[in-house]
Amino acid sequence: MPARRELLVASAGICLPALAGCLDVSRTDATIREVNVLLDNRDVEPRTFAFALALEDDDDDDDVKGTLEWDSRTVEANDSITATIEPPTDSIPARFYGVVDDVESTLEFDDLDAPDEEFCLYLYFWYRHPFMGDVEVERAPYLDCE
Secondary structure, three states, rough: HHHHHHHHHHHHHHHHHHOOOOOHHHHOOOEEEEEEEEEEEEOOOOOEEEEEEHHHHHHOOEEEEEEEOOEEEEEOOOEEEEEEEEEOOOOOOEEEEEEEEOOOEEEEEEEEEEOOOOEEEEEEEOOOOOOOOOOEEEEOOOOOOO
16 A cells, blocks of 8 residues: 555656646746737727736746836727737736726736647726626637637
């Protein structure tokens, strides 16, 4: 019985670090080509959406390296547009910041589960979401660059 336990402990020591690399984009060779943000205004008046992408530091301590320039777009009433952010090729997104009418929302990019290749992120940034609060940001479940 002790031999089985030792084998299990030894196997876990080898397998768990290998599997952990599959869950975190910072531990893969993946690169993010672009972040596409659907700006969706469900209000009866035009709204200005301000947003920025924060980048993770390269030393694996989850510190934020910096924030790309803030961008803003005006979206007409009951309309939506798509904005594209192209992060530097050597960067890893840490979080997304969005603001409409002084109401802010932040989305953390924990465990992106990225492939070992180039991929794209898709985000929904809503004002007056029908089932949630005034300002909401969510990540879409797909990563293909199409």
